Amino acid sequence: MNYRQIIMDGLWYNNVTYAQNIALCPLLAVTTTATNGLGMGLATAAVLVISNVAISLVRSFIPSEVRIPAFIILIATIVTLVDMTMNAYIHELYKVLGLFIPLIVVNCAVLARAEAFASQNSIIPSAIDGLFMGIGFTLGLVSLGAVREIIGSGTLFSGASLLLGQNFSFLEMTIIPHYKGVLLMMLPPGGFIAMGFLMVGKRYLDNRAKQKAAAMSSAPVTA
């Protein structure tokens, strides 16, 4: 199993947000600030690791005909367990992240990884796939959240100390002081627009890398 490939796929080449283009509904709902994106991303990453491991464990018992309902029940149960456990034992964090956790049930990225990866691979690769898909999703959410927050309200990582604790209050920045804000960027259409531009950016980098690689291999070997 090529772990490097799994990691790079999760972070960049097969990124949930910018390459697979799935899980857009929670994405647009929460990325009004970079901090919200970070919270949603971390919660999703945790669920992705647990669900990938669970599904990889039971994959040999589940016939392919009934795999989808079986996966959905498992994922919904895991999310509910995470929700209850956090509410009971890490309540302070739950008050900040609690809003996002039920959204993970309808996050098709979790089911997509169960279907495309965990149901065909053993436990450790599945856990790594879940972790790095989750981190990739977090990067997508934070980058989109940052763009929307800077253009939309002129701040960056506002509310970070609520999510991460007082030690991280240095993250809270006002990029543009006395800024009136652009309401459009705070609303879902602005999210779509910003995401479109970020996707163009990723494609551009990918294409440039491809051209460079092509040029390298076709260039005549001269001194």
Place this chain on the structure above:
Amino acid sequence: MNQQSIQYQGGILAVIALLTSAALVIANNLTHDAIEQSRLEDLKAFLTQVVPKDYYDNDLVKDTVSLKLQGESETIIYKGRLQNKVNAVAFEWIAKGGYAGDIKVILGIDRDGKVLGARVLAHNETPGLGDKVDPKKADWITKFNGLSLGNPPIEKWGVKKDGGMFDQFTGATITPRAVVKGIKEALQVFQTHRATILGE
């Protein structure tokens, strides 16, 4: 066993459903008390924000009465007593007519109808505009402290655009208007039902 057989497929789904429901029941039993405890602590934290500590010496989370003050739904009144006399009350109020649905407010009032504190508990207002009613974003909501129905006079209970004394926000008048109106209504209801609410 043959994984293609319909018996196996139905059976495995039943087993999964059974195991997951069992896990949920167990987890629910294990976490129920802790969750209830946290909920009460949250409530207590909100109540201490709207009723200052020197207004009561009882456990006001437990000293409650339910009344139908707003339509058909029950409003839970939390009573703060000082030496067994009701000194202040707090209750949740639904302010209608927000930009995106209702705005849930918790309000602390002393026995003479003076606002001790108000907080927005839940809203769906536009981030960056209407959400300035949330004390995490701006201190607008603290302007209600110390006010009552006669102070300012009733016609001043509105946003400045409507001739009242409360600031609206740049680009958002509907949200503060709804909150001001909601708090005014709550005070009027308190005045009308004062005896029942105080239990005197």
